[in-house]
Amino acid sequence: MNWDYSAILISIAAMGAVTLACRATPFILFRSGSMPPVLSYLQRYMPAMIMLALVLNSFKTVDVLHAPWGLVYIVPGLAVAAFHAWKRNALLSIIAGTALHMLLLRLT
Amino acid sequence: METTDPGAHEARLFAYAFKATIPVLLGYVTIGIAYGLLLVTAGLPWWLAPLSSVVVYAGAAQFMAIALITSGRGVLEIALLTFLVNARHLVYGLSLLGPFGEARRWKPYLVYALTDETYGLLTTVKPPPGIPEGAEGAHGRERFYALVSGLDQSYWVLGSAVGAAAGALVPAGWTGGLDFALTALFIVLLVEQVRSVQxxxxxxxxxxxxxxxxxxxxxxxxxxxxxxxxxxxxxxxxxxxxxxxxxxxxxxxxx
Incomplete structure (x- = not known):
């Protein structure tokens, strides 16, 4: 495939800069260990909101109106959630769910 | 036994740091392999995997970027999404202001390499016994933090390189549906969030x-x-x- 390598490399560099800026901010701003209340409010809930948004983002193009009604994605997705809530082993949950999805994909 | 031999001291510090990072070794190598595999099966060149793991070094953002880059999203959108996914890091430093405050030479690296897992280790694992309390032991603690951070990143870079190499060798038909690993990762992280944000x-x-x-x-x-x-x-x-x-x-x- 023909990629625009300069665009990709600029994107990677930008990601690195943004990530570093996020990690360095508290060391630059909050020497006293305090931060604005609105930030401490948002940071409490942001990870949960973003993870839900990322999960929904993975499912946004799944076709649930026609056979097999997105079950190839939804069943392994629920299996990962249930398995992880039960065993709490991230690696095992991911491998089991992905294997189930790959199997269903080949059966349908 | 106290020893004044600096070589023996370094070796002991390394052994202690390595032992502390073994859980991260298992997680980072396997998830790094999944990342490298996904990146290559998405059609991207293999070297982008280890390069991203050095330049970006933020797992969720790197996974997310595969889809964004292959669908041709612009740099501003990729940067904004990276910020949103990594915004949690804005507060990680707060609990390490003290420990990193006494660091000197390695402080820039410690801040750059502060992933979720390294944060977890550095806020829970104690530096090895034998390092004196107070200012006298500051140098030793800094070395220990740097070793833990550096070992963690080496696992991640190694895993992503191995995964990318494997992805380039395995026939494409075998890996269809493997990208679900990414969805599964986000689901796992969401379950973890639901446990803490109730x-x-x-x-x-x-x-x-x-x-x-x-x-x-x-x-x-x-x-x-x-x-x-x-x-x-x-x-x-x-x-x-x-x-x-x-x-x-x-x-x-x-x-």
Whole structure:
């Protein structure tokens, strides 16, 4: 495939800069260990909101109106959630769910 | 036994740091392999995997970027999404202001390499015994933190390189559906969040924001618009949510 390598490399560099800026901010701003209340409010809930948004983002193009009604994605997705809530082993949950999805994909 | 031989001391420090990072070794190598495999099966060149793991070194953002780069999203959108996914790092440093405050030479690296897992280790694992308390031991503690951080990153870079190499060798038909590993990773992280954030508001707000984003802004702009709408919604509801949480806390105290 023909990629625009300069665009990709600029994107990677930008990601690195943004990530570093996020990690360095508290060391630059909050020497006293305090931060604005609105930030401490948002940071409490942001990870949960973003993870839900990322999960929904993975499912946004799944076709649930026609056979097999997105079950190839939804069943392994629920299996990962249930398995992880039960065993709490991230690696095992991911491998089991992905294997189930790959199997269903080949059966349908 | 106290030893004055600096070589023996270094070796002991390394052994202690290595032992502390073994759980991260298992996690980073396997998830790094999944990352490298996904990147190559998405059609991207293999060397982007280890390069990203050095330059970016943020797992969730790197996984997310595979889809963004292959669908040709612009650098500004990729940067904004990286910020949103990594915004949690804005507060990680708060609990390490003290420990990193005494670091000198390695401080820039310690800040750059502060992933979720390294944060978890550095805030829970104690430096090895034998390092004196106070200013006298500052250098030794800094070395220990740097070793833990450096070992963690080496596992991640190694895993992503191995995965990318494997992806380049395995026939394409075998790996169809492997990208579900990414969805599974986000589901696992969401389950972890549900365990710690046990009020409904953030999830309901995000679901509503996602529905609006999908139907108003379309699938192509879904992620950014959903997260921004949800953030706006949470800011609008702040008084009610904080009042509710504080009210519940006050009720708890009264009992």
């Amino acid at each position: 009020i409904a508001a953030p999830y309901l707000v995000t679901l509503a924001a996602a529905a609006i984003a999908l139907f108003v802004f379309g699938p192509a702009n879904f992620l950014v618009s959903a997260i921004l709408l949800a953030t706006g919604g949470m800011l609008a509801l702040r008084r009610g949510i904080e009042g509710g949480v504080e009210g519940a806390a006050a009720d708890g105290k009264q009992q």
